[in-house]
Every structure is written in C-alpha cells, then in structure tokens.
Amino acid sequence: MNIKLHKTLKTSVKAAIIWFCVSSGTVISQTLPVSSNLITFNSKEGEKLLIQSRAREDFFPLSMQFITQNNQAFCGVASSVMVLNGLGILAPETPQYSPYRVFTQENFFSNEKTKKVITPEVVSRQGITLEQLGGLIASYDVQVKVYHAADTNLEQFRKIVSENLKQPKNFVIVNYLRKEIGQEKGGHISPIAAYNEQTDRFLIMDVSRYKYPPVWVKAADLWKAMNTTDTTSGKTRGFVIVSKVN
Template identity: 45%
Template sequence: MNTKSWLLSGIVVVSLVLSSIATAAESTGFKVIYQNSTEAPVSDPARQLFKDALTTEDFWASLRYFITQKELSYCAIASSVVVLNSLDISAPANPNLYPYQLFDQDNIFTDKVLKIISPTIVGYQSTTLEEMNQLISTYPVNVERVYASNSSVDKFRRAAIVALKSPNQRLLVNFDRKGLQQEGGGHVSPVVAYHEAQDRFLVLDVARYKLPSYWVESAHLFQAMSGIDDRSKRSRGYVIVSKRMTFKNDD
C-alpha cells in the first residue's frame, strides 16, 4: 500500500472513531427532565437535544475526566476533580500514575485543603457551597461563588452561558435533588452544555451509579438551587471556576 493509501485509510479510521464517540455521547447516556409531569417527551429527546445544541464545548473538555463519586457524600469532591483536570491545572503527585499527574478523589486533599475539610468529614456529611469554593480556591484558579438567594434565573443563565462558551471556565451547580423530582438531597455536579432553543442545561451527574446525565430547563435548575442547605442554613447555588491565564514577558 502506498503512502497516499495509508493516509486515506488513517483518515477513515479516525472518522469512524469520532463518529462512534459522538453517537455514544448523544444516546442512552442522557435523559430529559420535565418540570411538568404531564409533558409528553418526544422519541429519544436527549439525543436530539445534544445534536441541536450549539454550546457543547465544555462537554467535550470534561468527558475525558468524567468520573463517578467514590462515596455517597463525595459529589463535590468528584465534581471538583473533573473541573480541575479539564482545566489542565497542575495536579498533586499521584504515585499510582507516576510519572503522570492527575487529580483524583484522594490526592485533591492537600495540606491546604485539609485545613478546610478532611476526607473523614466529607465521608459523613455533605460539602457546603462555601467549603467547595474554599477547596477549589486552594489551587491556581479563580472561583466565583454565587448563592441562588443573591441571584436570579436570568443572571444565572447569562453567567452560565458565558462560562460554557469559554475554554478556560467551568460551571458547577449545587442543588437539591428533590427540586428536580429525584431521590436524595443536596448534590453537586458539573454543567457542560446548553440548548438555546429549549433553554436547557446538561448536568453531567457524577452519581453515575444512580442516574444518567440529564437536560433540565434553566428555571427548573435554578429553583432546585434555591433550596436551603441544612448545614450552611443558606441557599444552594453555583460556582464558576476560571483558569488563571499567564503571559510571557516579551522584554
């Protein structure tokens, strides 16, 4: 086979692989949450939403690092790991992966993080929005923490869309599952895509043993973020994590 034939064969193989990944992402891994239980879903709506969505950059950036929370109370930890890895933040040493570095649900607890919260505490109680904010802030990123009580669905939507369109920002939401008609209480997961026409966000749920990821209307999601956290006695909300940009000195 000549060089040109090898090249063409390689292109075909790559195209088939990318097509398979896209098909898998668009199909059974997602579902659609309907605020009104009488709404009749169309055939395979989640797949169609993903195909039609214009803002999916964060989905592809996060997919490589998407993990399952290792304990029932580790949603904020797992979500933080996904975000930090997807922003290519330098990770602590990981002896299991040497010489490579990657955040996981153990090495994220550096000495600085342990002054804020420990694995033992996380193991028996939830992580508040402020604790997650402080944890992530120990790394070289900027974190904007917003309580739903200090915001509105319109402000949330605008900020979320800006974050989702930026390659250097990620969005995490802290919400009450009951507000989305799900079993359980407080939860944290990344938001990775937005469907403009239907005003729906795609939540990449780190409790993968329990639920697939899902599309939810912005008003419905904001309502779920507005519930009161029993520990903090404040509303839930969201954080936007931004990678700090460095520039070379041309002098």
C-alpha cells in the same frame, strides 16, 4: 452555515456522543427511573439537544474526565476533580501513575490547604456546602467565583452560565436539591456541560453515575433547586465558576 460543513459537524458530535456513552457506561448502567420533566442524555432527544446546542464548550473536556463519586458524600470532590483535570492544572503526585500526574478523589486532599477548609473524613460523613466547594477548589491554582442563588436570579443565572458554556477553559459546578427537579432526594453537586437555548435546558453531568444518568433540566427547575436552603450553612445553594488564573 454551509450545508456540507453542518452535516460534518453534526456527524462529529454524534460520534463523540456515542463514544462518550459507551466509555462512561451511561448506555448500560442500571439507574433510577427519570421523571418526565427531565431528558436523559443517552436518549435520542438528549443527543439532539447537544447537537443543536451552541453552548457546549465544556461538554468535550468534561466527558474526557467524567468519573463516578467514590461514595455518596463525595459529589463535590468528584466534580472538583473533573474540573481541575479539564483545566489541565498541575496535579499532585500519584504513585500508581508515576511519572504521570492526574487529580483523583484520593489525592485531592493531599494539598494541605484543602484540609483547612474541610477534611475528607468530615466530607465522607456529611458532604460539603457551596462555600466549602469553592474553598476546596480555590486551594489549587485556579480562580473561583461562588454564587449563592439568593444573591442572583433566574435570568442572571441563565445568562452567566450559558455564556460560560460558550467559552473554553472555564467550568460551572452546580449545587442543588435533587427533589426539586424530580429526583431522590437531598442536596447534590455536579458540573454543567451544555445549554440548549431552544428548550432552555442545561445538561447536568451527574457524578453519581450509579444513580442517575446525565440529564437535561429546565433552567427554571434547576434555578428553583439551587434556590433552596442548605441546612448545614444556613444559606442557599447555587453555583461556582472555575477558571485558570490569568
């Protein structure tokens, strides 16, 4: 790559990172301590990993839609809202923003199909499983593919997700057990925004922004955290791929 062009791209990405950190509050939020196996996005090292990444197509659209889950059980809902807005899917009517439309955690369940999967009241009490996550998102005009960790392996996960992150107009949401990556404590759901091949790390855009900042996690650690059993479903956690209908 031309050196001048490389410097220009690097400067552009750096500017985008600064804007993202300030607008999302990741610089000043009072989050829990992060274990040494993780790299926070708003650190110098975390910024460098994004600049070096060749699989970051999802970072910019997700950063534009980055939100905090409304309650401690709505991680799947918040992640779904980010992805649907990132894809530009026609959203339900939103009276407070009329005539404009946007997906919110409040109107996400206005589609009657979602309530056939699970109601917002139940989600508020117990969260959702990987299959329920896929079913909720699929109730809108998108393609969804659900991958349980037990049906794949680390190499397949790394290849599928890293390749996806090189392409626009599709997103990855992961369902994992926090304690397996050194966090507190139970199952969680958030989108993946980028992959750094040199360090073999994925960037999790954690929607519980009051608790943890976005972090870079080793692929093997994330895989281990997904390859755990969800006691509600009796199946392993995993990931979903969401894309526009062709």
